[in-house]
Amino acid sequence: MRGGLITRAPPTRQAENPLHFHRAPAHIPGLSKRGLDVVKKPKWVVEKERGKRAAAAETLWLFGLHAVRDALENPARVKLRLVVTKNAADKLADAIAAGGMEPELADPRKFPVPLDPGSVHQGAALEVKPLDWGRLEDVCMGDGDTAPTVVLLDRVTDPHNVGAVLRSAEVFGARAVIGTKHHSAPETGALAKTASGALERQPYLRVTNLADAMTRLKDMGYTVLGLAGEAETEIDAALAPLAGRAVALVLGAEGPGLRPKTRDTCDGLVRIPFDAEFGSLNVSNAAAVALYATRRR
Numbered sequence: 001m002r003g004g005l006i007t008r009a010p011p012t013r014q015a016e017n018p019l020h021f022h023r024a025p026a027h028i029p030g031l032s033k034r035g036l037d038v039v040k041k042p043k044w045v046v047e048k049e050r051g052k053r054a055a056a057a058e059t060l061w062l063f064g065l066h067a068v069r070d071a072l073e074n075p076a077r078v079k080l081r082l083v084v085t086k087n088a089a090d091k092l093a094d095a096i097a098a099g100g101m102e103p104e105l106a107d108p109r110k111f112p113v114p115l116d117p118g119s120v121h122q123g124a125a126l127e128v129k130p131l132d133w134g135r136l137e138d139v140c141m142g143d144g145d146t147a148p149t150v151v152l153l154d155r156v157t158d159p160h161n162v163g164a165v166l167r168s169a170e171v172f173g174a175r176a177v178i179g180t181k182h183h184s185a186p187e188t189g190a191l192a193k194t195a196s197g198a199l200e201r202q203p204y205l206r207v208t209n210l211a212d213a214m215t216r217l218k219d220m221g222y223t224v225l226g227l228a229g230e231a232e233t234e235i236d237a238a239l240a241p242l243a244g245r246a247v248a249l250v251l252g253a254e255g256p257g258l259r260p261k262t263r264d265t266c267d268g269l270v271r272i273p274f275d276a277e278f279g280s281l282n283v284s285n286a287a288a289v290a291l292y293a294t295r296r297r
Contacts, residue, residue, distance in 0.1 A: 059129055061113055063121035063189045065091060070197035071126050072099030077200060078129040083113050088123030119189060130187045133203040136213060137220065139176045140246075147244050148175040149294045150217065152224075154210055154252040154262045156283055159185040163194025164284035165251075166202045172291035176203040180210050211265045217248050218267070226250040226258050226266035227286055235270040235290060239297040249290045251283050 059080060062071050065088060071077050072095040082103045084092065089103055096103055106112055106123075113125040133139055142148035151174055156162055162177070162185040169177050184206060185191055192199045207213040214224050223242055225235070227249065239247065250266060252258035263269065272281065272289050281289065 059127055060187055061115060061125050061127050061189050062192045063113070063115055063119055063125040064193040065122045065124050066196055067189070067192040067199070068092065068124040068126045069095040070200040071128055071192070072096060072101070074200040077131060079126060080129070081127040083111070083125045085111075085123030092124060115189065120193075125189075131200075131204070133176070133205055136176075136178070136205055136207065136216060139203045139205060140217060140220065140222075142175060142246065146173070148222075148246045149173070149291065150175050150222070150246075150248045151177045151287055151291070152210060152214065152248055152250040153177065153179045153184060153283070154250060154258050155180065155183045155256070156251070156253050157183060157185050159188050159191035160194045161185075161282065161284045162204075163191040163196075163199070165287045166191075166195040166198040166204060168284065168288040168291055170198040170202040172288075172295055174202070174291060176205055178205045178207060178210075178213055181206045181208055211261050214248065214250065214262070214265045217246075220246065222246040222248045224248045224250060224265065224267045226263055226269045227252075227271065227290060228258060228263070228269045229271055229280065231269035231271040233268065233270050234273050235293050236273075236296075238268060238270045239293055243297050247294055249287070249294070251287055251290070254283055 062068055068082075068084075069092055072079065072082070072092070079099055079101055082096070082099070082101045083106050084096075084103045085106055085108045087108070089096065089105065104112075108123055111121060111123070111125070113121070115121055115125065140148060140150050149172070151165060151169055153162065153165065156165075156179065162179065166177055179185065186206070187199065187204070195202070218224060223245055225238055225247060227235070250258065250262060252262065258266075272286060272293075
């Protein structure tokens with residue numbers, strides 16, 4: 001300060017760069033008063049990008065010879081694009097003919113499909129739309145000859161676990177596997193590959209509210225049993241008086257298990273007995289054991 005006046009120190013050589021001192025004028029359209037903000041995209045551009053994301057979310061890529069073959073042979077599956085290597089095309093020749101698609105031949109070293117790097121595609125990928133199995137009440141009604149069984153999954157998000165459950169459900173004749181629209185595994189290529197074709201034949205329903213779906217099953221005559229390791233009743237004992245009755249098995253995610261609301265909606269909790277003092281199964285193995293138990297009643 002000299003004579004009551006405030007003076008500035010001379011700028012350093014680095015500060016002489018105008019980018020360090022000046023902001024964009026606040027009056028430029030699309031910029032806020034703070035300056036240097038990102039210019040807002042026009043509304044039509046935002047809507048177009050949103051539409052592309054929504055369209056992409058409505059399709060999925062199945063990969064692997066087994067999953068692609070079963071999807072090609074499934075008349076209910078809407079098929080959009082098939083990409084195969086020459087070797088895979090030869091192995092899938094009959095399925096490609098059945099699916100009525102014109103395949104795109106690809107170089108195995110540059111496979112032009114948006115898959116995760118670790119996906120074992122075996123030279124075959126098929127873009128499809130998710131299957132629509134219809135209403136829960138229609139799918140789970142049963143055929144009138146045998147007592148139906150269904151599996152409900154409470155926040156099971158691992159697609160490999162869900163795929164394995166679908167495979168077991170098909171083997172043991174379950175009417176459906178039911179998950180939730182949120183916090184559960186959607187149809188994906190990884191799920192389909194683990195299911196080993198079961199995704200095309202085994203109904204996989206995703207509902208908004210699991211407890212509501214359980215209540216609807218009860219209204220249809222189902223007895224709803226939740227699997228919990230701390231339950232006092234063993235599954236065989238619980239199933240013994242239910243011969244000829246419809247049964248719904250509810251399994252939770254590993255770790256958290258069944259949520260409180262899910263537990264409260266069950267007719268009872270059951271456990272799978274273990275020979276050792278401590279034992280545990282992942283959700284897909286537990287589902288297989290429980291489904292087998294329902295077949296023995």
